Amino acid sequence: MDVLYFAWVRxxxxxxxxxxxxxxxxxxxxxxxxKAREERYAVAFGxxxxxxxxxxxxxxxxxxxxxxxxEVAFFPPMTGG
Amino acid sequence: xxxxxxxxxxxxxxEAKKFASGHNNMGxxxxxxGVVRDLARGDLDCMEIEHYPGMTERALxxxxxxxxxxxxLGDVLVIHRHGPLAPGDMIMMVATAAPHRKDAFExxxxxxxxxxxxxxxxxxxxxxxxxxxxxxxxxxxDALTRW
Numbered sequence: 086m087d088v089l090y091f092a093w094v095r096x097x098x099x100x101x102x103x104x105x106x107x108x109x110x111x112x113x114x115x116x117x118x119x120k121a122r123e124e125r126y127a128v129a130f131g132x133x134x135x136x137x138x139x140x141x142x143x144x145x146x147x148x149x150x151x152x153x154x155x156e157v158a159f160f161p162p163m164t165g166g
Numbered sequence: 167x168x169x170x171x172x173x174x175x176x177x178x179x180x181e182a183k184k185f186a187s188g189h190n191n192m193g194x195x196x197x198x199x200g201v202v203r204d205l206a207r208g209d210l211d212c213m214e215i216e217h218y219p220g221m222t223e224r225a226l227x228x229x230x231x232x233x234x235x236x237x238x239l240g241d242v243l244v245i246h247r248h249g250p251l252a253p254g255d256m257i258m259m260v261a262t263a264a265p266h267r268k269d270a271f272e273x274x275x276x277x278x279x280x281x282x283x284x285x286x287x288x289x290x291x292x293x294x295x296x297x298x299x300x301x302x303x304x305x306x307x308d309a310l311t312r313w
Contacts, residue, residue, distance in 0.1 A: 092216055092288035093299050142221035144284065158218060158286075162302035165246065165287035166200050166258060166278055 086151070088115075090129075091160035094136065097129040112138050113147045115157060130159075137162055167234065167242050169226045171217065173249035178259060185243050185261045192240040194267035196274045198260050204253040209293045215248045215257065218286035222246070229280040233262070236276070237269040244277065246287065279309045 088105045090098050109115040116133070119126045130136070133147060139158045140149050151157055168185075170176075178199055186195045204210045230242045243261040251257060260277045264270035289300040 089218070091218055091286065092290070139218070139221055139286070142218070142224055144225075158221070160218070160286065161288065161299065162307075163283055163286050164289045164300045164302050165285045166282040 086154055087156045088119075089156065089158040091158065093161055094129050094159050098125055107151075110150060110152060111147070112140065112145070112149050112151055112157065115151060116147065135161060167227070167230050168244070169223055169230060170245045171219075171222050171226070172245070172247060175247070176245050176256065176259065178256060181243065181245065181259060182261060185241070185263065189240045189263040192263040192265060194264050194270040196262050196264075196267070196270040198274050198278060200257040200259070202251045202253050202255045202257055205291060205293060207293070209295070210253050210291055211294065212292040213251045213253075213255075213257075214290040214292060214297075215251060216288045216290070217246075217248045221286050225285045226281065229277060229284060232280075233273045233276050237262075237264065237273040238266070239264045239269060239273055242273070242277065244281070246281070246285070248287070276313055279306075279313065282306045283310065 086105060087102055089102045095101050107115055107118055109118055116130050120130050137160055138145060140151055140154050141156050182197050202213045226244050230244060233242055240263040246258040260274055262270045262273045283306045291298050291300060
């Protein structure tokens with residue numbers, strides 16, 4: 086699946102998008118896998134209360150299933166308008 | 167319903183006139199415009215607006231559909247820009263058309279409240295002292311509870 090990062094999450098991880106092969110069943114499991122990769126992921130995902138997640142472009146929470154998902158995106162709370 | 171996500175500027179007068187002219191049976195047209203505000207220090211060089219192409223349009227459509235279902239409205243327009251903007255530039259506008267003003271005002275406020283914290287836009291303020299992502303405010307999240 087594609088994993089996307091926006092705003093300061095993108096800056097901390099250092100890329101906007103990457104293809105990830107994973108067996109993770111939920112967003113939380115995916116986050117744990119990413120955190121284990123490298124320090125910059127551990128830093129970006131250090132405080133999940135400061136993050137939001139969308140699965141296939143729908144806002145959801147960290148318990149959500151990602152089975153069959155094409156796209157998971159992580160970003161800070163939105164500031165439109 | 168018309169949803170536009172674009173980097174180009176828009177002309178508020180033209181858009182409002184075009185929106186109003188299509189609705190002869192609507193007694194009330196409300197428009198709201200968001201403008202890039204300078205920092206308290208007065209040294210904002212640029213505001214960079216990032217968004218999530220694809221999800222942005224879906225999220226705005228969902229919010230607009232919800233407004234159309236909740237109020238007696240003839241139409242909804244949302245224009246939101248992204249990319250680098252200067253102080254004083256227009257960031258976005260919403261317009262609502264309704265037979266009566268109460269519906270038009272309330273729906274416009276609803277659109278703005280949801281757009282602020284449910285549409286995937288992020289603002290970064292760039293000044294000579296550096297660049298800072300604008301933090302979401304608790305009061306913006308709290309504003310949703312009244313709906």
